Amino acid sequence: MLNQTIRLLRPQILLAGMLIIFVPNLLNGQTKKSTSIYKQANQSVQDRVSDLLSRMTLEEKVGQLSTLLGWEMYEKTDNGVVASETFKKAVQERNIGMLWATLRADPWTQKTLETGLQPGLAAEATNAMQRYVIENTRLGIPMLLAEECPHGHMAIGTTVFPTSIGQASTWNPKLIKEMASVIALEARLQGGHIGYGPVLDLAREPRWSRVEETYGEDPYLNGQMGIAMVKGFQGESIASGETVISTLKHFTAYGVPEGGHNGTSVSVGDRELHQSYLPPFKDAVQAGALSVMTAYNSIDGIPCTSNGYLLNDILRDDWGFDGFVVSDLGSISGLKGSHHVAATLEDAAQLAIDAGVDSDLGGYGFDKNLYAAIQSGKVNMDVLDQAVARVLRLKFEMGLFENPYVDPELAAQKVRSAAHIDLARRVAKESVVLLKNENATLPLSKKLNKIAVIGPNADNIYNQLGDYTAPQANSNIVTVLEGIQAKVGKDVQVDYIKGCAIRDTTQSQIEEAAALAAQADVAIVVLGGSSARDFDTEYEETAAAKVSGTKEGEIISDMESGEGFDRMTLDLLGDQMKLLKAIKKTGTPVVLVMIKGRPLNLNWADENIPAILDAWYPGQEGGNAIADVLFGDYNPAGRLSISVPRSVGQLPVYYNYKNPKRHDYVEGSAEPLYAFGHGLSYSEFEYADLNIATEGNAQDAKVKVSFSVSNTSEIDGEEVVQLYVKDLVSSTVRPLMELKRFDKINVPADKQVTIEFELTSEDLQVLDAKMNRLVEPGAFKILVGRSSKDIRLEESFKID
Numbered sequence: 001m002l003n004q005t006i007r008l009l010r011p012q013i014l015l016a017g018m019l020i021i022f023v024p025n026l027l028n029g030q031t032k033k034s035t036s037i038y039k040q041a042n043q044s045v046q047d048r049v050s051d052l053l054s055r056m057t058l059e060e061k062v063g064q065l066s067t068l069l070g071w072e073m074y075e076k077t078d079n080g081v082v083a084s085e086t087f088k089k090a091v092q093e094r095n096i097g098m099l100w101a102t103l104r105a106d107p108w109t110q111k112t113l114e115t116g117l118q119p120g121l122a123a124e125a126t127n128a129m130q131r132y133v134i135e136n137t138r139l140g141i142p143m144l145l146a147e148e149c150p151h152g153h154m155a156i157g158t159t160v161f162p163t164s165i166g167q168a169s170t171w172n173p174k175l176i177k178e179m180a181s182v183i184a185l186e187a188r189l190q191g192g193h194i195g196y197g198p199v200l201d202l203a204r205e206p207r208w209s210r211v212e213e214t215y216g217e218d219p220y221l222n223g224q225m226g227i228a229m230v231k232g233f234q235g236e237s238i239a240s241g242e243t244v245i246s247t248l249k250h251f252t253a254y255g256v257p258e259g260g261h262n263g264t265s266v267s268v269g270d271r272e273l274h275q276s277y278l279p280p281f282k283d284a285v286q287a288g289a290l291s292v293m294t295a296y297n298s299i300d301g302i303p304c305t306s307n308g309y310l311l312n313d314i315l316r317d318d319w320g321f322d323g324f325v326v327s328d329l330g331s332i333s334g335l336k337g338s339h340h341v342a343a344t345l346e347d348a349a350q351l352a353i354d355a356g357v358d359s360d361l362g363g364y365g366f367d368k369n370l371y372a373a374i375q376s377g378k379v380n381m382d383v384l385d386q387a388v389a390r391v392l393r394l395k396f397e398m399g400l401f402e403n404p405y406v407d408p409e410l411a412a413q414k415v416r417s418a419a420h421i422d423l424a425r426r427v428a429k430e431s432v433v434l435l436k437n438e439n440a441t442l443p444l445s446k447k448l449n450k451i452a453v454i455g456p457n458a459d460n461i462y463n464q465l466g467d468y469t470a471p472q473a474n475s476n477i478v479t480v481l482e483g484i485q486a487k488v489g490k491d492v493q494v495d496y497i498k499g500c501a502i503r504d505t506t507q508s509q510i511e512e513a514a515a516l517a518a519q520a521d522v523a524i525v526v527l528g529g530s531s532a533r534d535f536d537t538e539y540e541e542t543a544a545a546k547v548s549g550t551k552e553g554e555i556i557s558d559m560e561s562g563e564g565f566d567r568m569t570l571d572l573l574g575d576q577m578k579l580l581k582a583i584k585k586t587g588t589p590v591v592l593v594m595i596k597g598r599p600l601n602l603n604w605a606d607e608n609i610p611a612i613l614d615a616w617y618p619g620q621e622g623g624n625a626i627a628d629v630l631f632g633d634y635n636p637a638g639r640l641s642i643s644v645p646r647s648v649g650q651l652p653v654y655y656n657y658k659n660p661k662r663h664d665y666v667e668g669s670a671e672p673l674y675a676f677g678h679g680l681s682y683s684e685f686e687y688a689d690l691n692i693a694t695e696g697n698a699q700d701a702k703v704k705v706s707f708s709v710s711n712t713s714e715i716d717g718e719e720v721v722q723l724y725v726k727d728l729v730s731s732t733v734r735p736l737m738e739l740k741r742f743d744k745i746n747v748p749a750d751k752q753v754t755i756e757f758e759l760t761s762e763d764l765q766v767l768d769a770k771m772n773r774l775v776e777p778g779a780f781k782i783l784v785g786r787s788s789k790d791i792r793l794e795e796s797f798k799i800d
Contacts, residue, residue, distance in 0.1 A: 063095025070102025120412035126191025149195030166616035180232025207260030212597030216641025223283030250295035263296035290323035311356030332365025428625030443632025462532035466617030483623030528596035531562025677787030683717030
C-alpha cells in the first residue's frame with residue numbers, strides 16, 4: 001500500500017523536486033540582481049560606489065577618468081540626431097566615463113549654427129549617447145557631460161550674459177547667483193551635468209589674454225563672486241535636474257604669468273599664495289564646490305597639474321574638499337611636452353594622479369599611459385580606485401543611474417526664455433561702469449534731433465559677446481546701435497558708420513565718420529577690443545588661439561583678447577585713436593563707450609572726452625543695457641573690479657600691493673588712471689557718522705562698523721559702499737589696505753540709509769613669520785568709501 005501510494009505521488013514528488021532545484025536557482029538569480037547594490041537607489045552612495053568599484057576591470061576604471069572632447073560624438077540626420085560611430089568606438093574601446101564640450105560650437109570645433117545643435121536637438125543628442133552607454137556596456141554606467149559655462153552655457157541658442165569681468169563690476173553677488181542658476185538650468189536641460197566655472201584667478205597682469213574670464217584683482221571680491229556662482233550652479237541639490245556641478249578654474253595663481261604670457265611660470269611665495277591667490281578658491285570650496293580644475297602654469301617650479309601640495313595637502317586635507325579634480329586640457333601630457341618634468345607620458349600620468357588629479361580632460365593624458373603606469377607598478381591600485389570613486393560618487397549623487405535622460409521639449413521651451421533674456425539685460429546694466437561724466441554730459445536727452453553712432457564695436461554682434469561664446473542667431477543679440485535706435489524711436493535720426501576696425505587699417509573711414517559726427521548733436525563712439533574668434537584662426541591643442549602673422553593684402557581679424565592673445569601694450573589698436581581724435585576735433589560732444597576684455601590705455605580719452613562708459617563684454621543684451629545707461633533709464637552703479645593703469649611701465653598696478661607705499665616715476669604718477677572700486681553715478685552721495693565698536697580679544701574679535709550714506713541729489717541711485725581694513729603694525733609686511741566688506745544699496749533721492757557691517761577675527765588675521773594665521777594685538781584702521789582711492793570716512797581701533 002505504501003509503495004502504491006508512492007507510485008501515485010511520484011509525479012507530484014518529481015514536480016516538487018524540480019521546484020526545490022529550480023526555485024532556489026531563480027531566487028539566486030533575483031538575489032544576484034538585487035545584490036548589484038550599485039543599481040539600488042535605496043542603498044547609500046558609499047555602498048553603491050564600493051559595489052560598483054568591486055565589479056570593474058582595470059580598463060573600465062581607467063576609462064572612467066577619461067574626459068574626451070565631445071563635439072564629434074553626435075551626428076545630425078534627416079530625422080534628428082544620433083550617437084556617432086566615433087562615440088561608440090570610444091565607449092567600446094576606451095570605456096570612457098565623461099565628455100567635455102559636447103554642445104560647444106565655435107570656430108575651433110568647426111560647429112556652426114547649421115552644423116551645431118539647437119537646445120531641443122542638443123537634448124536628443126545627449127539622450128542618445130546616454131542610452132547607448134547604458135544599453136551597450138557591461139555595467140551601464142552613465143556619462144558625465146561637462147560644458148563651458150562661464151557667462152552662459154557655451155552652446156547655440158542659449159542666453160549670453162556679460163563675461164566675468166563685467167559680472168564682477170556689478171558688485172552684486174545676489175544677482176550673480178541668480179544668473180548662475182539660469183546658466184545651470186540651461187545646461188542641465190540639454191543634458192549637461194558639469195559647468196566649467198567660475199574662474200577665480202586674480203587678474204593682476206592686464207596683458208594676459210584671459211582677464212575677461214576673471215573677477216578682477218581682489219581676493220575678497222573674487223571669493224564673494226565665486227560663492228555666488230557655486231551656489232547658483234549647484235543649488236540645494238545636484239540631483240534636482242536643474243543644477244550642475246561647479247568646476248573652479250584654474251587652481252592656482254594662473255592670472256599673473258610673467259610677461260603676460262598665458263600658462264607660463266609664476267613666482268609667488270608661499271605666504272602670498274595663501275594670502276591672495278588661494279582665498280577665493282577656499283571660499284568657493286567651503287560654499288560646496290564639487291570640482292576643481294588644475295592650472296597650466298607652474299608655481300615656484302612645480303606644475304599645478306603635478307602639485308600634490310596644492311591638490312592633496314591644501315585642497316583636500318586642509319579645506320576638506322571631497323569632489324574631484326580635473327586637469328585642464330592637455331595639461332597632463334604638458335608635464336612632458338611643456339614643463340619637461342616627466343620623461344615619458346607614462347611618467348606624466350603617474351605624476352598627475354599621485355598629485356591628486358582624478359580626471360583627464362582631453363582623454364590622452366591618462367588612458368593607455370595610466371594603464372601602463374599601473375601595470376608597471378608606478379601607480380598603486382588604491383590611488384586609482386580613490387580617483388574613480390570620486391567620479392562615481394557624483395554620478396550617484398546626481399541621480400544619473402536612475403534619471404540619465406532629459407526632456408527635449410523642455411529644453412526647447414525653457415532655454416533662452418523671456419525671463420532669462422530680461423536677466424541678461426539686468427546683469428549687463430549693472431556691469432556698466434561710468435568712468436567719467438564731465439559737466440553732466442550724461443544722461444542724454446531722448447529728444448535730440450540727430451545722433452551719430454560710430455565705431456568698430458557699435459554694431460558688431462560677436463565683439464560684444466566675449467570669448468567662450470557659441471555662434472548665436474543675429475536676432476538674439478542687441479548691438480549698441482540697435483539699442484540706441486530702439487531707445488529713441490523713429491523721431492530721432494540715428495546715423496551709423498563703422499569708421500575703422502579694431503586692428504585692421506585697410507577698412508578705415510575716418511573722414512566719412514568725422515563728417516557724420518559734425519552734423520550730429522552728439523557722437524557716440526564705440527571702441528575697444530574683441531575676443532571673437534573666426535574660422536581662419538588657428539588653434540593650439542589646448543584650444544588657445546594662435547597669434548599669427550598676416551599675408552600682404554589679408555584683412556587682420558579684430559581679435560586682440562581671449563585665450564592665447566596676450567598683449568605687449570594696452571593701447572587701442574589699429575586706427576581707433578585716429579578715429580576718436582578726428583571725431584573730437586569736429587566739436588560735436590562725444591561720448592565714448594568701451595567694449596573690451598581687459599583694461600586699455602584711456603589716458604588721452606580721459607583728458608579730452610567728457611563722458612566715458614566701460615561696458616566690458618556685455619553679452620547679448622549689451623546694446624539695450626548701454627542705451628538704458630546713456631539715456632538715463634538706468635542710473636549706472638557698476639564699479640571697477642580691476643585697476644586701469646596709465647602705462648604698462650606701471651605694472652603691476654593693483655590697489656592692495658604690499659607696503660611700502662609706491663612713489664611716483666620720473667615720467668608721471670604711480671597711481672592708476674582709474675582705481676579699483678571706481679565708478680560714478682548720476683546721483684551724488686555723502687558719507688557720515690562712522691562708528692566702530694569692538695568686542696572680545698584677538699582670538700574672538702568682533703568689530704561692528706556703522707555709517708550713513710545720503711543721496712544729496714534729485715535722482716534715485718544705487719551706491720556700492722566699500723569697507724577696507726589697514727593693519728597699522730604687523731610682524732610681516734601687509735598690503736596697504738584690503739577690501740573686507742561691500743554692499744550695493746539703493747538710496748532714494750534726498751534720503752539717508754544706515755549701513756552696518758561686522759568684521760571677525762578672520763578678517764584681521766596675518767600670516768606671521770612661521771606661517772601661523774592669527775590676529776596680532778594692536779591698531780587697525782577702517783576706511784570707508786566709494787573706491788579704493790575715494791575714501792570718505794576713516795577711523796582707527798585697537799584689538800587687545
